[in-house]
Structures are given as structure tokens and as C-alpha cells.
Amino acid sequence: MRNHLRIKRFLPIMLFSTFVLASCSFNTPETTSNVKEAATAHEDTAGSGSANSVSSAVDFDHELDDYKPKKDHYNFYFTYKTIHPWWDAVALGMEDAQRQFLEKGVTITYEYMAPEAASAEDQKKRLSEAKGRDFDVIGVDVADDAIISPILDEMVDSGIKIMTFSSSDASEGCKRIAYVGNTHNYEDGVDLTEALCEKLGYKGKVAILVGSVGAPCHEDRAKGAKDTIAKYPEMEIVATEYDMDSVDLAYDLTIQILKDNPGLDGIICCNMSNPVGAARAVTETGSSTVIVGMDHDQEALHYLKDGVIYCLGVQDCYSIGFDTIQTAVKIADGHKPGDLFEEKTYEKTTVIYQEDAAIMLELLYGDD
Amino acid sequence: MKTLITRKNFILTAVVGSILLMAMIILNAILSSRQTVSATNAAVSEVSSFYLEAMADRRAKTITNLINNNFDHMGKAVAYINAENIKSEEELRANLGKIKSLLSLDRFALVDDDEIVHTQYTTYTGGSRHAFLADEEMEEKNVSTVSIYGSSKQLCLAAPTPDLTIAGKRYKASFVQIDVGDIVDLLAFEDEGRTYFGLYSKKGENITDTELGPYISRHNLFAALKDVIDENTLNENRDNFSNAVEGSITFTAGGTEETLVYVPVEQTDWMMVVLIRESVIQDRIRTISEKNLATNKRQIAFTVIFSALFFSVLLFMLKALSKKDLDAEKANSNNFKNMANTDSLTGVRNKHAYSEAEALLNQRIRQNDIDKLGVVVCDINGLKLANDTLGHAAGDKLIKDACSLICEYFTHGAVYRIGGDEFVVILQEKGFDTMHEVIEDINRVIEDNIKKKEVVIAIGHSELTKDDQLVHDVFERADKMMYQRKQELKQMGAPTRG
Numbered sequence: 001m002r003n004h005l006r007i008k009r010f011l012p013i014m015l016f017s018t019f020v021l022a023s024c025s026f027n028t029p030e031t032t033s034n035v036k037e038a039a040t041a042h043e044d045t046a047g048s049g050s051a052n053s054v055s056s057a058v059d060f061d062h063e064l065d066d067y068k069p070k071k072d073h074y075n076f077y078f079t080y081k082t083i084h085p086w087w088d089a090v091a092l093g094m095e096d097a098q099r100q101f102l103e104k105g106v107t108i109t110y111e112y113m114a115p116e117a118a119s120a121e122d123q124k125k126r127l128s129e130a131k132g133r134d135f136d137v138i139g140v141d142v143a144d145d146a147i148i149s150p151i152l153d154e155m156v157d158s159g160i161k162i163m164t165f166s167s168s169d170a171s172e173g174c175k176r177i178a179y180v181g182n183t184h185n186y187e188d189g190v191d192l193t194e195a196l197c198e199k200l201g202y203k204g205k206v207a208i209l210v211g212s213v214g215a216p217c218h219e220d221r222a223k224g225a226k227d228t229i230a231k232y233p234e235m236e237i238v239a240t241e242y243d244m245d246s247v248d249l250a251y252d253l254t255i256q257i258l259k260d261n262p263g264l265d266g267i268i269c270c271n272m273s274n275p276v277g278a279a280r281a282v283t284e285t286g287s288s289t290v291i292v293g294m295d296h297d298q299e300a301l302h303y304l305k306d307g308v309i310y311c312l313g314v315q316d317c318y319s320i321g322f323d324t325i326q327t328a329v330k331i332a333d334g335h336k337p338g339d340l341f342e343e344k345t346y347e348k349t350t351v352i353y354q355e356d357a358a359i360m361l362e363l364l365y366g367d368d
Numbered sequence: 369m370k371t372l373i374t375r376k377n378f379i380l381t382a383v384v385g386s387i388l389l390m391a392m393i394i395l396n397a398i399l400s401s402r403q404t405v406s407a408t409n410a411a412v413s414e415v416s417s418f419y420l421e422a423m424a425d426r427r428a429k430t431i432t433n434l435i436n437n438n439f440d441h442m443g444k445a446v447a448y449i450n451a452e453n454i455k456s457e458e459e460l461r462a463n464l465g466k467i468k469s470l471l472s473l474d475r476f477a478l479v480d481d482d483e484i485v486h487t488q489y490t491t492y493t494g495g496s497r498h499a500f501l502a503d504e505e506m507e508e509k510n511v512s513t514v515s516i517y518g519s520s521k522q523l524c525l526a527a528p529t530p531d532l533t534i535a536g537k538r539y540k541a542s543f544v545q546i547d548v549g550d551i552v553d554l555l556a557f558e559d560e561g562r563t564y565f566g567l568y569s570k571k572g573e574n575i576t577d578t579e580l581g582p583y584i585s586r587h588n589l590f591a592a593l594k595d596v597i598d599e600n601t602l603n604e605n606r607d608n609f610s611n612a613v614e615g616s617i618t619f620t621a622g623g624t625e626e627t628l629v630y631v632p633v634e635q636t637d638w639m640m641v642v643l644i645r646e647s648v649i650q651d652r653i654r655t656i657s658e659k660n661l662a663t664n665k666r667q668i669a670f671t672v673i674f675s676a677l678f679f680s681v682l683l684f685m686l687k688a689l690s691k692k693d694l695d696a697e698k699a700n701s702n703n704f705k706n707m708a709n710t711d712s713l714t715g716v717r718n719k720h721a722y723s724e725a726e727a728l729l730n731q732r733i734r735q736n737d738i739d740k741l742g743v744v745v746c747d748i749n750g751l752k753l754a755n756d757t758l759g760h761a762a763g764d765k766l767i768k769d770a771c772s773l774i775c776e777y778f779t780h781g782a783v784y785r786i787g788g789d790e791f792v793v794i795l796q797e798k799g800f801d802t803m804h805e806v807i808e809d810i811n812r813v814i815e816d817n818i819k820k821k822e823v824v825i826a827i828g829h830s831e832l833t834k835d836d837q838l839v840h841d842v843f844e845r846a847d848k849m850m851y852q853r854k855q856e857l858k859q860m861g862a863p864t865r866g
Contacts, residue, residue: 058518060518083493083494083495083496084496085496085497085517087496088496088497088517089517089518091490091492091497092516092517092518092519094490095490098489098490102489107489108489109461109489109490110489110490110491111490111491111492112490112491112492112493113484113491113492113493114493115493116495296517298515317517318517318518363518364517364518365515365516365517
């Protein structure tokens with residue numbers, strides 16, 4: 001209810017922002033990233049219009065579509081990369097969908113499990129256990145597409161309904177039924193890097209904190225970052241490190257990178273943990289390194305507000321979670337991608353800047 | 369010097385006294401009203417603080433009771449689950465559903481040793497989602513405020529479950545999360561626009577998203593107050609928040625005085641803050657006072673008008689009564705005077721009256737203030753004879769007849785009976801002018817009466833001359849003449865004493 005109230009308050013802004021975004025957003029599914037557009041979008045939205053795009057970055061106002069489930073009880077299993085607040089945000093969207101189904105008389109139970117640290121081996125083990133427990137659908141946020149995709153194919157072949165969700169899809173050609181989540185990780189990496197390059201005047205030394213080894217979303221963003229840097233001859237990548245979705249490891253790595261590269265101009269962070277770790281290190285060392293990163297961590301948003309982080313790409317985790325449950329029900333009922341749901345459900349990412357931080361903190365955490 | 373109490377003085381005193389009395393009543397009423405308003409205003413601050421403190425304290429206790437009740441229910445829920453000998457996740461979920469309906473623990477959950485959270489509908493890894501799981505070992509109850517992505521803040525109550533084992537797996541904790549919005553609804557009171565409340569963190573951040581008056585609104589308390597209170601006060605209150613010490617702040621913003629009181633909420637790191645807009649109360653009291661004052665004024669006006677009418681009627685009645693008394697006194701006085709100056713037999717003035725008149729005339733003669741004065745002396749013939757032969761009644765009748773005859777002719781003179789058979793008539797102005805004609809006329813009647821054997825009167829008269837010093841001088845001459853006339857009448861056959 002509190003969410004609805006908040007959403008109602010922002011609804012007019014959101015409607016307005018829809019028009020603004022329609023004309024200036026660089027994150028539409030139809031458009032690939034464009035450096036100049038991203039920079040222009042920031043310039044355009046840095047004023048009063050910025051609040052609109054920020055307010056619509058996360059859509060909490062979801063309602064189930066008209067689909068009528070065939071059963072009155074579904075039992076799902078979801079596994080994701082690692083225990084982390086980002087997936088907790090996805091979980092809240094899932095819980096909202098579960099509540100709405102319950103109001104319609106449909107009970108949905110599910111397990112939502114992850115290891116302490118990202119691990120393809122752990123995911124293999126979890127999938128192995130889950131496939132014998134007769135779940136209606138098993139959803140996977142792929143830890144490592146190379147390792148996990150074949151397993152998913154095997155499970156599909158054995159009659160298990162498999163979907164992927166959240167940030168990382170399986171490899172191209174995987175037999176999983178559908179994917180709900182970020183479909184533009186590469187573009188997100190490009191957009192963040194373009195913003196950084198513009199900020200640095202298209203010259204300087206940068207480092208990349210990737211995230212988990214093999215995690216498609218992290219790897220794709222890192223690839224987008226690398227490809228963008230390669231476009232500018234005066235830009236140079238001096239370090240690329242994997243922090244394994246650990247804030248502490250991200251901090252340690254950043255300290256080391258700054259020590260090895262005293263003149264470091266920028267850090268590109270490809271997940272939710274590493275901008276926090278990087279910002280802590282930069283603050284502690286007094287460095288002027290420009291940080292760009294992903295997601296909505298509360299601490300990261302405060303760093304953004306304070307100007308330590310330059311910009312953050314905020315994914316709509318809530319919508320990802322909500323749409324995952326809604327799609328899982330349809331898959332459980334035997335439906336294939338088509339009219340009822342897309343094979344890949346698009347979920348947006350919005351790049352926000354210092355002037356947007358307070359609004360985002362208020363929107364996501366009720367933080368003054 | 370003695371002041372003479374006259375009617376005028378009495379009325380003046382009554383009127384002035386009444387006006388002064390009314391003025392005092394009005395002044396007292398106005399002063400009393402003003403003192404009441406002033407005293408009430410002075411009491412407002414004190415009362416508001418007391419009222420706010422009680423209000424904040426009561427609400428803080430409501431939250432504490434809510435926490436204690438939830439912990440109590442959580443304990444019962446854990447005991448219930450422990451006793452159910454649950455063997456599977458499905459059974460656990462079913463029992464969590466029962467608890468929901470039995471104990472009204474909507475968001476009750478259990479956490480096993482692997483930090484997997486078990487709720488009625490979901491099972492999830494919760495290490496990053498629930499801050500209380502950060503501690504390796506949970507030894508005591510934990511109360512924390514959690515920020516939920518996209519939602520309002522929640523109060524998380526967690527309790528260790530050292531004896532709970534389900535399906536061979538040990539469980540470390542149970543917890544509930546209460547939406548702060550629900551707590552706000554629980555604490556709400558119906559005084560919108562005048563009294564506000566909110567829960568604040570130790571740093572002064574608004575947890576409840578409730579408006580604390582139009583000035584502070586939903587902002588950080590100290591950020592909002594820094595422009596309206598001095599730095600020392602601000603820091604002192606910051607310390608109070610940090611150390612969970614109750615206190616109060618009064619400030620003026622936008623011309624409105626506002627007072628807030630804060631008390632720590634036990635078992636939490638929250639401060640319950642209640643704010644009241646004193647000016648609003650003062651305005652209300654002022655309105656009430658003004659209404660009372662207007663009522664007093666109407667009452668005073670009514671009293672003044674009524675009193676004025678009452679005193680007017682009283683004065684009128686007093687005046688009428690006084691006049692009546694005065695008239696009666698005058699009448700009595702006149703009666704007494706008349707009685708003293710009137711001859712009881714004939715009704716004309718007596719010798720006493722003649723003496724008074726004579727004295728007054730003598731004074732005027734001395735002052736040369738009179739020029740026309742005639743004195744007529746009349747003596748009844750045969751009175752002794754009538755008394756002796758016919759009786760006193762006949763004698764009295766003779767006197768009355770004689771008096772009537774005299775009064776009939778000397779209509780413009782003052783008639784006095786100065787002796788048994790002797791009358792005097794004083795003539796002035798018109799009476800003096802016609803004296804001789806009148807005497808001639810009456811003498812003709814008298815002479816006729818001799819033949820008819822009716823009343824006979826010997827009349828002598830005289831006028832005031834320049835040499836006369838007294839009325840008596842004139843009287844002497846008239847008396848002398850009367851005796852001469854008496855002789856003449858005797859010769860004409862008039863009755864005599866002999």
C-alpha cells in the first residue's frame with residue numbers, strides 16, 4: 001500500500017517522463033547505445049526534467065495482466081548468482097506478484113536461493129537438487145553461461161520447464177523457454193563508459209571492475225566498456241579485475257589499482273557491489289578518480305549524492321521480479337513465448353547523476 | 369463648613385455614584401477578561417509541553433507495547449511450531465499459515481542455521497536482506513529499522529530460537545517486520561492541523577514519512593531547525609537524540625510559535641516527536657476569550673441600561689415621594705399657621721394675624737414702602753345685650769352676621785377679628801381706593817338694620833398720613849371715629865349695652 005501511495009504521488013511525473021524518455025532515452029530496446037545521445041541526454045535532463053526520468057527508473061506500480069492461470073497453486077524454484085541486495089530488490093517484485101496472485105485465489109510458493117559467493121559449481125549443484133523436486137518451473141540467473149547453459153538444455157530435454165531471469169541469460173541457442181531481465185547489459189556498459197569518457201574529455205587511464213567471472217551480465221558490461229574505450233585513442237585501460245560481487249574485494253582491488261596507477265582517471269564498475277567498494281577506496285585515499293557503476297545500492301546512491309560516484313545505471317529490479325513470477329506462471333501452464341510473453345522480456349536501465357541521487361534515495365528507500 | 373443636604377445634592381450623589389459604580393463594573397469586567405487571556409496565554413506553553421509530553425510518552429509506550437506483544441506472540445509461535453513435529457518444508461509453510469491466522473503475525477518468518485528464511489509462501493537466502501543476520505551468533509532479541517527497496521521503512525523484530533529444530537535442522541531465529549506505515553496508523557490522532565507527530569532516527573531523520581507541521585514537514589529535524597534555533601540549542605538537542613534523552617524545543621517559524629517534545633521509544637533507536645502549533649491554540653483561546661469578552665460587554669451594557677432605568681425610576685419615585693411629603697408638610701404648616709391666625713367662630717383672621725400684619729405694615733411704613741393704607745375699625749352694637757338677654761348662641765350669631773356683612777362689603781380688604789365685638793379691616797390698593805364708597809354703602813345698610821332690628825355695626829376709618837409712624841396711629845384715629853359713629857347710631861335707635 002505504501003508503494004502504491006508513493007507511486008500515486010509520482011504518477012504525474014512518471015507520465016510526463018514517459019514523453020521525455022520517448023524522445024531522449026538512450027535505453028530503448030530498439031536503439032543501440034550512442035555516445036553522443038547519452039551525453040546529450042544527461043545534459044538535457046540535468047535540470048528540472050531530470051527528476052522525471054529518475055522517478056520512472058523503477059516502476060513499482062505493477063498489476064497482473066488478464067491471464068487466467070490454469071491451476072490454483074504453483075511451486076517454483078529460483079536460483080541466482082549470489083546473496084546480494086540487488087537480488088533482494090528483485091525478490092520484492094516477486095513477492096508483490098505473489099501477493100497479487102493470492103488475491104486472485106492463486107497460491108504461489110517458491111524458493112529463491114543463492115550461494116554466499118557467486119559460483120557456477122554451486123549453481124550446478126542447486127539445479128541438480130531442484131530438478132528432482134517437481135517444481136512447476138525452475139528459474140535461473142545464470143552464474144556462468146558456458147557452464148550452466150548445457151545443464152539447462154539437459155533439464156529442458158528431461159521435461160523440466162526452465163526459464164532464466166534477472167541479469168544474466170544463458171548462452172545464445174540455449175533451450176530455456178524464456179528470459180526476463182536485463183537484455184542490454186552490453187549497452188549498459190557502453191552507456192556508462194561513454195558518460196565517463198565525456199566527463200574525462202575522451203582521454204585518460206581507466207580501470208574496470210567486472211564482477212563475477214563468467215557472469216554474462218558482468219562480462220557483457222565489461223565488453224561494452226572495453227569496446228567503447230577502444231574507440232578513443234587517448235583512453236587506456238590499465239587494469240581489469242574481478243571482484244566476485246564482493247564489496248570488500250572491490251575495495252581491496254581499487255586500493256591496489258590506485259596504488260599501481262597513481263594517476264588513474266576513472267573506474268568502470270560493472271555490477272552493484274563494486275561501485276561501493278571503489279567509492280570507499282577513492283574516498284579513503286582522497287583520489288579524484290571518476291567512478292561510474294551500476295545499480296541502486298543505498299550506500300552507492302549516497303556516494304552519488306556526495307559526488308564521489310559520477311553516475312549509476314539503475315536497473316528496474318522490481319519489474320524484473322514481478323515479470324519473472326508472471327511469466328513463470330504462464331510457462332508452468334505450458335505456454336511458449338508468443339502473444340502471452342516475449343522470449344526475452346525487456347527491463348530498462350536508467351543512468352542517473354548527482355542531482356538525481358536524492359530523488360532516487362527517496363524513491364527507493366524513503367531516505368531524506 | 370457643613371454641606372447642606374438638599375434634594376439636588378442627593379440626586380447628584382445618586383447619579384454620580386451610579387455612574388461610578390457602573391464604570392467600576394465595566395472596568396473590572398474588562399480587566400478581568402484581559403487578565404484571563406493573559407494568564408491563559410502564559411499557561412499555554414506550560415500546558416502544551418505537559419500535553420505534548422504526555423502525548424509523546426503515551427505513543428512511545430504504545431510502540432513499546434506493540435513490540436512486546438509481537439515478541440510475546442513470536443515466542444508462542446515458535447513454541448507451537450516446535451511442538452508440531454514438522455517434517456517437511458510444506459508442513460512448515462502450512463503451520464506458518466496457521467500462525468498467521470492465530471496470532472496475527474502477518475510477516476512471521478523463521479531463519480535456519482544456513483540463514484535461509486522460511487515464510488508461509490517463500491523460502492529464500494536472506495543473508496543480505498536482513499541486517500540482524502549479520503551477527504554470527506544471535507543471543508538476544510534484536511529490534512532494528514530497515515529500509516526496504518521501494519517501500520516505507522519497517523521495524524524488524526528478531527528473536528533467537530535456540531531450542532527450535534525442524535526436520536532435523538536447527539533454526540537460529542524468528543522475526544517479524546512491521547511496516548512503519550501501520551505503526552503510524554496505530555498512533556494517529558484526530559487533531560490534524562494543530563498537533564503533529566513523527567518517529568525520528570537518532571540523526572533526526574523522519575522514519576514515518578509523516579509531516580511534522582508545515583515548517584519541519586518531512587525533512588531531517590535538525591536540518592529544518594538549524595535556521596530557527598541557535599546552534600547551542602541545536603547541538604544540545606542533537607546530543608539528546610544521540611543519547612536517547614527526552615527534551616523539548618520551542619521555535620518560531622513564519623510568525624507561528626511551535627513547540628515539539630520528544631521522548632525515546634524503549635527498545636528502539638527511535639524518538640517519538642510530537643509538535644503542537646501554540647499560536648493555533650492561542651488563536652483558539654483568543655477567539656474564546658473575545659467571545660467571552662463580547663458576552664461580558666453585552667451583559668455590562670444590559671446591566672448599565674437596566675441599572676440606569678432602575679435608578680431613574682427610583683429617583684422619579686423618590687422625587688415624587690419627596691414632593692408628596694413636602695406638600696403634606698406644607699399643608700400641615702399652613703394648617704397650623706391658619707389655625708394660629710384664624711378666628712374659630714367667624715373664620716376670618718384673628719388678633720394674632722392682625723399683630724403679624726401690623727408688624728409687617730409698620731416695617732413698610734418705616735421703609736417708606738407704602739402710600740395707600742386705610743384702617744377701618746368695626747364694633748358690633750348690642751352684643752352684650754344679646755348675650756345677656758338672648759344667650760351666647762344669639763350673641764355668636766350676631767358676631768357671625770356682623771362678620772359676614774363686613775366681609776360682604778370689604779371684598780378688597782383683609783378682615784381681622786381683634787376682640788369680642790371688634791373687627792379691623794386693612795385696606796390697600798383697590799380696597800383703599802374704594803374705601804369711602806364701601807363705607808357709605810355699608811353704613812346705609814346698617815342704618816336700615818336699626819329699623820329691622822338686625823346687626824348694627826359702628827364703623828370708623830382713617831388713612832395713613834405722612835406723620836404716621838405706625839399702623840396704630842391710623843388705628844387710633846379710626847377707633848376714635850368709630851366711637852363717634854357709635855353715638856350717632858345710638859341716637860338713631862341702635863341697641864346699646866345699657
